[in-house]
Amino acid sequence: MNAESDPVRTQLEERRLRELRHALQEERCLRKSADDARLRANTELAAMMQLHQLSTRLLTQAELSPLLEEVLDAAISLMNADFGNVQLYDDTTGALKIVAQRGFTHEFLDYFASVREGSSACGVAMQRRERVIVEDVLEDGTFTSCLNIAAAAGFRAVTCTPLCGSSGDILGMLSTHFRRPHRPTRAELQLLDLYASQAAQLIEHKQAQKALTDARVELARMMRVMMMGELVASIAHEIKQPLAAVVANASACAHWLDQCPPDIDEATEAVARIIRDANRASESIVRIRTLLQRGVVQKSAVDINEVIAEVAATVQSEIRDRGVSLCRVRDTTLPLVAADRVQLQQVVLNLVMNALDALNPVTQRARVLRIDVSRHGTHALQVSVRDSGVGLRPEHREQAFSAFHTTKPTGLGMGLAISRSIVEAHGGRLWATPNDNYGETFHFTLPFADLPDTPPA
Numbered sequence: 001m002n003a004e005s006d007p008v009r010t011q012l013e014e015r016r017l018r019e020l021r022h023a024l025q026e027e028r029c030l031r032k033s034a035d036d037a038r039l040r041a042n043t044e045l046a047a048m049m050q051l052h053q054l055s056t057r058l059l060t061q062a063e064l065s066p067l068l069e070e071v072l073d074a075a076i077s078l079m080n081a082d083f084g085n086v087q088l089y090d091d092t093t094g095a096l097k098i099v100a101q102r103g104f105t106h107e108f109l110d111y112f113a114s115v116r117e118g119s120s121a122c123g124v125a126m127q128r129r130e131r132v133i134v135e136d137v138l139e140d141g142t143f144t145s146c147l148n149i150a151a152a153a154g155f156r157a158v159t160c161t162p163l164c165g166s167s168g169d170i171l172g173m174l175s176t177h178f179r180r181p182h183r184p185t186r187a188e189l190q191l192l193d194l195y196a197s198q199a200a201q202l203i204e205h206k207q208a209q210k211a212l213t214d215a216r217v218e219l220a221r222m223m224r225v226m227m228m229g230e231l232v233a234s235i236a237h238e239i240k241q242p243l244a245a246v247v248a249n250a251s252a253c254a255h256w257l258d259q260c261p262p263d264i265d266e267a268t269e270a271v272a273r274i275i276r277d278a279n280r281a282s283e284s285i286v287r288i289r290t291l292l293q294r295g296v297v298q299k300s301a302v303d304i305n306e307v308i309a310e311v312a313a314t315v316q317s318e319i320r321d322r323g324v325s326l327c328r329v330r331d332t333t334l335p336l337v338a339a340d341r342v343q344l345q346q347v348v349l350n351l352v353m354n355a356l357d358a359l360n361p362v363t364q365r366a367r368v369l370r371i372d373v374s375r376h377g378t379h380a381l382q383v384s385v386r387d388s389g390v391g392l393r394p395e396h397r398e399q400a401f402s403a404f405h406t407t408k409p410t411g412l413g414m415g416l417a418i419s420r421s422i423v424e425a426h427g428g429r430l431w432a433t434p435n436d437n438y439g440e441t442f443h444f445t446l447p448f449a450d451l452p453d454t455p456p457a
């Protein structure tokens with residue numbers, strides 16, 4: 001009997017053939033899913049690496065917009081999207097504003113210039129505080145009101161992921177758009193969430209930084225406003241004196257010109273004195289205006305001796321009229337400090353005005369104010385403002401630096417608090433020590449410009 005005609009054998013061979021084909025197919029399937037898994041793992045790895053690089057850059061980059069643009073680019077490439085945008089939530093208007101975008105027309109950008117809750121896919125995502133996925137705008141009810149703009153902008157699918165802060169409040173929105181209907185995979189969405197939380201952290205971080213800067217600027221402004229009150233007296237003195245002299249010399253001049261014949265020499269001398277005094281008055285105004293100028297911190301290389309000289313010139317008549325003798329000890333060998341000159345003037349001025357106030361009740365001993373400049377270790381300088389006044393009560397020693405602590409009927413109690421914050425922002429310290437006999441000494445340190453505050457360990 002030959003093999004071809006044996007039906008049992010043929011059946012057996014056919015079965016084996018079927019089994020072999022099946023096994024081959026299974027192996028192909030397995031290999032394909034292994035390839036797919038490898039591809040997915042590679043994509044995820046690339047996305048994670050991008051995320052890591054992004055968070056590293058967060059530490060160095062000062063501006064928010066370029067960082068958000070990077071997050072957007074990463075999200076677009078992860079999702080294989082055609083375009084996308086990042087919006088920021090503006091809590092004064094309650095709307096989302098586009099701050100970074102890729103691939104949109106002007107028409108679209110104008111339409112979505114600011115989005116309020118519920119008016120579109122991202123509006124709905126903002127309202128629900130959760131992601132909205134529109135796989136096809138033509139099929140999804142969410143988009144009925146904006147079908148035209150979707151058609152004009154050229155997208156059929158969109159994914160809007162809210163960016164939420166650590167306390168759950170909405171900070172913005174990360175959206176990716178697709179020209180064709182699109183359903184994102186689970187893995188893509190998981191990675192997108194990581195990008196979104198990275199973007200939310202970025203926004204929160206930058207907003208906190210901005211709030212801090214604003215608070216500092218406001219504090220500095222308050223300090224200047226407060227100084228205004230304290231300076232009114234010295235302005236009056238500084239201006240009144242030369243003005244009185246100008247009036248006296250002007251009438252003298254009129255008198256000399258009235259003579260017959262007019263005494264031109266005397267009149268010319270009186271005019272020269274008028275010019276000198278008027279210049280003195282205007283210099284005082286310039287000095288005081290500099291102190292009160294409103295603005296942001298501007299650091300430059302500053303000679304502390306000059307700062308003290310400028311403050312001393314400003315309060316010169318105040319010191320004289322209160323019968324105080326001022327003694328200044330400078331050190332001209334000191335290196336410069338990197339500082340905001342006006343802020344340092346404010347610190348010194350506040351310490352000097354406080355010392356003058358503390359000297360006011362003193363009648364039984366000399367009213368002495370002494371300002372010393374010296375080295376503090378190798379990396380910093382020290383300024384000490386010492387008075388023979390009433391001194392700080394022991395229980396007030398630390399309180400004196402708290403905001404709104406004052407023992408004066410018209411005091412604000414902000415001077416020392418603001419001065420300490422200024423000195424600390426410059427890397428220094430401000431503190432007080434009682435004098436051996438009478439009065440108080442306030443000291444502050446400032447690191448030299450080109451050296452660190454503390455020597456390396």
Ligand SMILES: Nc1ncnc2c1ncn2[C@@H]1O[C@H](COP(=O)(O)OP(=O)(O)O)[C@@H](O)[C@H]1O
Pocket residue numbers: 350354355358387389390391392400401405406407408410411412413414415416417440
């Ligand atoms: N040189 C000083 N001698 C004694 N007390 C002082 C001196 N400087 C400050 N103080 C005390 O610290 C308080 C707080 O000072 P400050 O913050 O400048 O606010 P203010 O001058 O408006 O009271 C003052 O009211 C005063 O009691």
Ligand SMILES: [Mg+2]
Pocket residue numbers: 350353354415416
């Ligand atoms: Mg004060």
